[in-house]
Amino acid sequence: MSQACVSSASVYRERMGAYAAGVNTSRNDLSTEGDAMTTRRTFLKGISSIVTATVAGIESPANAQAGKLDENDPQAVSLGYKHDTTKVDKARFPKHEARQKCSNCQLFQGKARDAWGPCPIYGGKQVAANGWCNSYVKMA
Incomplete structure (x- = not known):
């Protein structure tokens, strides 16, 4: 197995063990995988806003x-x-x-x-x- 797979598996086991033991694992205690998803969502929301503004015909200096x-x-x-x-x-x-x-x-x-x-x-x-x-x- 690659090093990334081994480390992912160990993180998973740690989380599952903490969950089984009744330890409160908040989002802050988890790895940064959730942050990547939040960043991706933020990016996609930003892109969709730009596309919507362009389609709506909002004038910009470039479109003058x-x-x-x-x-x-x-x-x-x-x-x-x-x-x-x-x-x-x-x-x-x-x-x-x-x-x-x-x-x-x-x-x-x-x-x-x-x-x-x-x-x-x-x-x-x-x-x-x-x-x-x-x-x-x-x-x-």
């Missing part, structure tokens, strides 16, 4: 609304993003159509009447509802 996307942002330039869909370079982006807008793109996360809304393509930065980029995906 991102700023508006600049048309000169390197990623915006590479994808041809414009705040106004009518100003898109048709020679560079021939698949663009005037009716395509961020507001009717599957990626747009704003509400229907929002002038600006977050877009995951740009790390959640705000894009114009009337804008367009080459990542446009028609809403189903």
